[in-house]
């Protein structure tokens with residue numbers, strides 16, 4: 001079967017990809033970007049007719065995405081799987097693909113190019129190389145290697161080197177990762193890197209780092225998805241991504257220069273993203289992680305299977321009701337209990353096949369964002385965060401039971417628990433990992449007791 005390409009298009013896109021010039025650099029060309037920001041960008045171009053917002057996507061680690069997209073002229077499709085219906089759409093907004101390890105200078109040059117007005121990022125929590133507590137981890141060997149003067153390979157190194165070389169319009173750098181206050185968080189890292197590298201100049205103060213909340217469930221693509229895309233398109237698409245129908249983007253309205261008209265495509269521009277972001281991270285992402293750990297422990301392969309288990313659904317509902325909602329200020333117009341229910345309905349979509357092991361990975365960097373803030377807020381009011389502690393306990397048991405843990409701190413976690421035999425030992429060993437748990441939680445006896453009780457029940 002032929003490959004998807006400009007000369008082999010099943011349907012002509014509303015915007016001719018050949019007419020688009022690059023105005024956006026995206027760092028972290030994984031599945032999520034292709035099913036989210038690139039879709040908003042494509043729709044905005046269709047609605048406005050603007051041709052300056054093509055995307056240069058940067059693959060940060062392997063050349064796999066470049067090898068999928070290059071023979072397809074950057075085209076790929078989004079396979080949207082609803083509970084009862086499936087649709088497919090070809091996206092043409094990615095106009096260039098760079099592979100950072102192969103061509104680090106080209107990445108910096110694209111960021112420095114004055115035609116680039118916006119850099120977006122989806123590089124996972126670990127891609128930021130932050131120390132626990134927030135600042136840059138200067139002990140990270142990759143950060144140290146960048147600071148020693150090689151062409152930068154880390155994301156903060158790329159951003160700082162690109163910013164330092166800019167001469168014209170100020171740049172907007174927009175994190176789209178699931179992090180608390182992702183904009184200011186990234187700004188601090190870039191500024192600390194620039195200070196350490198002696199690069200700090202006026203472009204750093206002029207750059208804007210808006211916060212954003214992103215939402216669409218996008219599981220890793222499988223061979224079965226590629227086969228289904230081929231059947232629907234009539235051509236092979238090796239770069240297809242799969243997503244649920246739901247799509248949301250709330251962006252702080254704080255740009256240093258021009259931006260795509262993402263609002264015409266449905267993005268919400270607002271002065272304050274924090275209430276949206278907290279509701280999403282503490283409800284959706286927290287219950288996602290809880291279902292991933294509890295579900296994997298019960299042998300469920302997908303999140304949909306886990307949430308269809310009445311006991312696990314009840315545990316997720318209880319987390320939302322008793323621990324999360326009391327800590328939140330609802331964003332205007334959002335009914336928190338209904339939002340919580342809608343999240344669980346989305347998880348139950350059987351067509352998505354989001355693996356519990358995929359959501360469970362990188363727990364050491366996800367727990368602080370998704371659960372520990374809720375736990376701290378509950379303990380501060382002398383409430384018992386029993387449900388949130390259950391999710392953390394499930395992670396502990398999952399780490400102990402897994403032969404290999406997919407986590408940036410896997411070695412540290414495994415060596416911490418090497419000689420543990422009882423639930424109390426396990427809790428104490430993992431609670432002592434200071435890069436995961438802040439001191440006030442390590443020293444909180446009520447939290448420790450809750451964890452020991454849950455780990456005992458789960459073991």
Ligand SMILES: NC(=O)c1ccc[n+]([C@@H]2O[C@H](COP(=O)([O-])OP(=O)(O)OC[C@H]3O[C@@H](n4cnc5c(N)ncnc54)[C@H](O)[C@@H]3O)[C@@H](O)[C@H]2O)c1
Pocket residue numbers: 027028029030031032033058059060061062122123124125126127128155176177178179214215216217218219
């Ligand atoms: N998939 C989703 O449902 C979803 C939804 C909302 C937000 N997100 C955000 O997007 C991120 C990426 O998700 P995805 O589905 O695209 O995953 P993916 O595995 O398809 O892609 C991950 C991307 O991150 C890059 N990356 C990974 N580790 C890195 C590191 N140490 N340094 C630099 N770059 C690194 C990879 O090169 C790749 O481009 C998530 O971690 C999350 O923050 C994802």
Ligand SMILES: O=P(O)(O)OC[C@@H](O)[C@@H](O)[C@H](O)[C@H](O)CO
Pocket residue numbers: 124125178214215216217218284285288289358359
């Ligand atoms: O993509 P990760 O691995 O950071 O997290 C897994 C999921 O919880 C997450 O991606 C959700 O699907 C997403 O946040 C929904 O918007």
